Amino acid sequence: MLRPHDNLRVDGGRLWASIMAMAEIGATAKGGSNRQTLTDLDREGRALFRRWCEAAGAGVRQDDMGCQIARRDGLNNDLPPVVVGSHLDTQPTGGKFDGVAGVLSGLELLRTLDEHGITTDHPIEVVNWTNEEGCRFAPAMLASGVYAGVFAKDFAYGRTDAEGRAFGEELARIDAVGDEPCTPRPIKAFLELHIEQGPILEAENVPIGVVTGGQGIIWLDVAIVGRESHAGTTPMDRRRDALVAAAGVVTGLRELALAHPPGVATVGELNLGLGSRNTIPGSARFTVDLRHPDAATLAQLEEGCRHLVAQESGGQHCTFTIDEVAHTPPVVFDPLCIDAVRRAAEDLGLAHREIISGAGHDAFYVARTAPTSMIFIPCKDGISHNEEESTEPNEVEAGANVLLQAVLDLARGEG
Numbered sequence: 032m033l034r035p036h037d038n039l040r041v042d043g044g045r046l047w048a049s050i051m052a053m054a055e056i057g058a059t060a061k062g063g064s065n066r067q068t069l070t071d072l073d074r075e076g077r078a079l080f081r082r083w084c085e086a087a088g089a090g091v092r093q094d095d096m097g098c099q100i101a102r103r104d105g106l107n108n109d110l111p112p113v114v115v116g117s118h119l120d121t122q123p124t125g126g127k128f129d130g131v132a133g134v135l136s137g138l139e140l141l142r143t144l145d146e147h148g149i150t151t152d153h154p155i156e157v158v159n160w161t162n163e164e165g166c167r168f169a170p171a172m173l174a175s176g177v178y179a180g181v182f183a184k185d186f187a188y189g190r191t192d193a194e195g196r197a198f199g200e201e202l203a204r205i206d207a208v209g210d211e212p213c214t215p216r217p218i219k220a221f222l223e224l225h226i227e228q229g230p231i232l233e234a235e236n237v238p239i240g241v242v243t244g245g246q247g248i249i250w251l252d253v254a255i256v257g258r259e260s261h262a263g264t265t266p267m268d269r270r271r272d273a274l275v276a277a278a279g280v281v282t283g284l285r286e287l288a289l290a291h292p293p294g295v296a297t298v299g300e301l302n303l304g305l306g307s308r309n310t311i312p313g314s315a316r317f318t319v320d321l322r323h324p325d326a327a328t329l330a331q332l333e334e335g336c337r338h339l340v341a342q343e344s345g346g347q348h349c350t351f352t353i354d355e356v357a358h359t360p361p362v363v364f365d366p367l368c369i370d371a372v373r374r375a376a377e378d379l380g381l382a383h384r385e386i387i388s389g390a391g392h393d394a395f396y397v398a399r400t401a402p403t404s405m406i407f408i409p410c411k412d413g414i415s416h417n418e419e420e421s422t423e424p425n426e427v428e429a430g431a432n433v434l435l436q437a438v439l440d441l442a443r444g445e446g
């Protein structure tokens with residue numbers, strides 16, 4: 032059965048032009064954008080977004096974490112809004128699409144409804160979450176984290192950048208401190224459109240990823256301690272070589288992850304202290320990053336990693352310590368929101384597949400407070416956080432149409 036507005040489509044050309052215009056703010060030589068959070072350029076990008084939203088008939092307010100919230104009233108404003116959003120801040124070597132595609136698809140949704148004079152039952156809001164990237168002020172997803180109660184506002188305000196400037200001061204400096212507290216409010220559903228930042232959709236030639244959740248992440252700091260000794264005079268069987276033990280852990284972790292698909296394991300940093308060509312390494316400190324979408328399997332990966340460290344250290348007569356520095360459980364999105372995205376893709380005749388997000392997103396924190404899901408669109412070679420990040424106009428348009436139809440679906444009142 033055809034529902035009202037089933038034939039409604041976004042203006043793909045207008046959406047593309049807006050993404051290109053936003054990319055001009057902080058444009059880099061290699062075709063990307065450097066528009067880091069709470070800089071003068073971010074202020075400029077925010078002002079442009081506000082002007083665009085207001086021109087589309089939406090009021091824009093700000094919360095005390097600087098998140099911009101554009102609102103299109105519904106027929107019944109006592110109903111909780113359907114909210115979409117992502118982020119306009121970028122990495123130093125950011126692309127044009129990471130975050131921006133999601134926020135501006137939301138803008139395009141407002142424009143499309145305005146242009147056709149359509150008022151939904153539930154209000155609709157589009158959010159630009161502050162400091163998603165975390166490159167200037169760690170950690171990432173700071174504002175959505177405050178929103179979800181994961182971080183305190185004072186903690187966020189006190190975060191400093193490399194020059195020692197505090198988040199709270201910079202927020203005030205660019206006039207981004209709103210009256211509304213950044214705390215959970217009733218939300219009917221939250222949807223975030225984002226580029227995949229991975230290679231799967233492109234490789235399978237599938238335009239729409241129906242995101243069912245996100246991987247859990249465990250970060251460990253491992254220190255293996257052996258004994259420095261002379262590289263020429265210490266026989267092989269008398270050594271306590273911390274690096275040989277660490278190497279066993281690195282290769283063992285690879286096997287472990289391969290045995291638990293789609294798990295991933297990475298040793299991204301390794302420090303040998305004062306290394307020397309003719310001294311056996313006496314200590315090896317390294318990081319471990321473990322990810323899996325299933326909580327029980329993620330726990331098995333951690334268990335396996337701890338066992339590996341003990342075994343390899345023992346083999347080299349070394350001691351060891353393991354500290355867990357972060358543990359983010361897997362995110363499971365809301366079945367009704369996932370269904371709304373899948374149905375929209377189906378009704379639009381777009382090929383789609385279920386997908387798990389490998390990267391973190393604002394939607395992960397929002398999911399702790401409201402029914403949530405995400406829409407992924409392909410990006411060339413899976414490259415992101417890179418000025419060469421690229422996606423095609425028709426791919427953005429397809430994603431925005433899925434967003435539009437899913438929102439129209441979710442914004443219908445009961446009965």
Ligand SMILES: [Zn+2]
Nearest residue numbers: 129130163225
């Ligand atoms: Zn992003």
